[in-house]
Amino acid sequence: MLEDYMNKGIKDVISEFPEVADILEQYNIGCVPCTVGTCLLKDIVEIHNLPEEDEQALMAGIAAVIEPGRQATLPPVKTKRQTKPGTIRYSPPLRKLVEEHILIKRLVGSIPWIVENLEIETEEGRRLVLRTTEFIRFYADKYHHAKEEEILFKYFDMDSDILKAMRQEHEQARSHVRAILDALERTDKDTIAEHLNAYCELLAEHIRKEDEILYPWMDRGLTVTQVGEMFSAFAEVEAKTDKNVIDDSRRFVIELEEKMLRLTKEVTK
Amino acid sequence: MSEFSGCPGSRMLDFRTHEKQEQTQTAEVKSQLRQWPIQLHLISPQAPYYQGADVLLAADCTAYALGNFHNDYLKGTSIAIACPKLDEGQDIYVEKIKSLLEDYKINTLTVLIMQVPCCMGLLNLAKQAAESSNRKVPIKSVVVSLQGEILSEDWV
Numbered sequence: 203m204l205e206d207y208m209n210k211g212i213k214d215v216i217s218e219f220p221e222v223a224d225i226l227e228q229y230n231i232g233c234v235p236c237t238v239g240t241c242l243l244k245d246i247v248e249i250h251n252l253p254e255e256d257e258q259a260l261m262a263g264i265a266a267v268i269e270p271g272r273q274a275t276l277p278p279v280k281t282k283r284q285t286k287p288g289t290i291r292y293s294p295p296l297r298k299l300v301e302e303h304i305l306i307k308r309l310v311g312s313i314p315w316i317v318e319n320l321e322i323e324t325e326e327g328r329r330l331v332l333r334t335t336e337f338i339r340f341y342a343d344k345y346h347h348a349k350e351e352e353i354l355f356k357y358f359d360m361d362s363d364i365l366k367a368m369r370q371e372h373e374q375a376r377s378h379v380r381a382i383l384d385a386l387e388r389t390d391k392d393t394i395a396e397h398l399n400a401y402c403e404l405l406a407e408h409i410r411k412e413d414e415i416l417y418p419w420m421d422r423g424l425t426v427t428q429v430g431e432m433f434s435a436f437a438e439v440e441a442k443t444d445k446n447v448i449d450d451s452r453r454f455v456i457e458l459e460e461k462m463l464r465l466t467k468e469v470t471k
Numbered sequence: 472m473s474e475f476s477g478c479p480g481s482r483m484l485d486f487r488t489h490e491k492q493e494q495t496q497t498a499e500v501k502s503q504l505r506q507w508p509i510q511l512h513l514i515s516p517q518a519p520y521y522q523g524a525d526v527l528l529a530a531d532c533t534a535y536a537l538g539n540f541h542n543d544y545l546k547g548t549s550i551a552i553a554c555p556k557l558d559e560g561q562d563i564y565v566e567k568i569k570s571l572l573e574d575y576k577i578n579t580l581t582v583l584i585m586q587v588p589c590c591m592g593l594l595n596l597a598k599q600a601a602e603s604s605n606r607k608v609p610i611k612s613v614v615v616s617l618q619g620e621i622l623s624e625d626w627v
Binding site: 291292293294295297426427429430431433434437 | 525547577578579581607608609611625626
C-alpha cells in the first residue's frame with residue numbers, strides 16, 4: 203500500500219492524508235503551497251537528499267499515517283552521492299543559472315512596490331508596466347527559462363513529473379505576462395495588479411525550489427562530461443544573445459531599485 | 472623525539488598497520504590509459520585525443536594512492552600528469568594547459584591532487600591558465616588523502 207502511494211502525486215497524497223503535509227514540513231519539504239503538486243512522493247523524497255537517518259524517519263512517519271498499526275516495509279533508500287552539509291556548491295553551468303536568478307529575484311522583489319504605486323493613466327506608469335513585462339519576457343523567459351527548457355532539462359527525463367511541474371510553472375508565468383499586457387490594453391488596473399502579484403508569488407517560490415532542491419538534485423545526477431557540454435551550450439546561447447538587451451535588463455532593475463529607494467526616502471522625510 | 476616540523480609532503484608515514492586484509496583483488500584490472508605520452512612536459516596539446524576531451528590533470532602520486540584510479544578517474548578521459556613540487560619549467564605547464572583550454576577546446580578539466588599542501592600548486596597552475604584563457608571550461612578539483620580516500624570533490 204505504501205508503495206502505491208509512493209507513486210502518487212503529492213497533492214493527491216496530501217488531500218487523502220493531510221498529516222503527511224505536517225511530516226514533510228518537519229523536514230523542510232515545502233510541497234504544501236505548490237500550485238502544481240503532480241510530483242510523485244518517491245521523487246520528492248529522493249530529490250531532497252536528506253541524510254539517511256532523516257529519510258528513514260520521514261518515511262517511517264509517512265508509513266505510520268498511511269498504514270497505521272502495521273509494520274510497514276519501507277522502500278529501500280536509493281544510493282546517492284552524499285554532498286557535504288552546508289552551503290550548496292553548484293557546477294559551473296548551474297551556477298550561471300543561479301546567478302541569473304539573482305537579477306530575476308531583484309525584479310520580483312520590486313513587484314510589491316510596482317503594484318502599490320501602479321499608475322496606468324500616465325505614460326510613465328504604463329511604461330513601467332511594459333518594461334517590467336519586457337524584462338520578464340526577454341530576460342527571465344527567453345534567455346533564462348529557454349536555457350533550462352532547451353538545454354538543462356533535456357539531460358533528464360522530460361516526462362518526469364518533477365520536470366513537468368517546473369515547465370508548467372514556466373507556462374503559468376507566461377500566462378500571467380499575457381494577462382498583464384491584455385489588461386494594460388484595456389486599462390484594467392486591478393487585473394494588472396492581480397497578475398503582477400501572482401507572478402511575484404509564483405516566481406519567488408519557483409526560484410527557491412530550483413536553487414535549493416532541483417539544481418542540487420540535477421548536479422548530483424550529471425556526469426563531468428555533461429557538465430562540460432552544458433557549459434558550452436550555455437556559452438553558445440550567451441554568444442548569440444544581443445548583449446545590449448542583457449545590459450538593458452540589468453540597467454532596468456538597477457534604475458527601478460534606485461527609483462524605489464529615492465521615492466521611499468522622500469515619503470519618509 | 473620531537474614532533475615533525477618539516478614539509479608535510481615529505482613527512483614519513485607508515486601505513487602497514489592499516490593494510491586491509493579483506494580485500495584481495497583476484498580479477499585483473501584493465502588499464503584505462505588511451506594515450507602516450509602522459510607527462511605534461513612530453514604531451515602535445517595538439518594530440519587528437521585532447522580535442523574536445525574531458526582532461527584529467529593528475530598529480531603524480533594520485534595514481535598510487537587511489538586504489539581504483541583507472542576505473543574511477545582515468546576511464547574516458549585524456550590525461551596529463553605532473554608534480555607541482557619537483558617539476559621544473561612550470562611556466563610551460565601553464566602555457567600547455569592554456570592551449571588545451573583555448574586551442575583544443577577541451578570539454579572539462581579535472582585536477583586530481585594529493586592532500587599535501589604542495590600539491591595545491593597544480594590546481595593553482597590550472598587556475599592561472601584558465602584566468603589567462605579566453606575560453607572558459609568547468610574545472611573540478613579532487614583532493615585525495617594519503618591513504619586514497621576522496622577528501623573533497625568541488626567545481627572550482
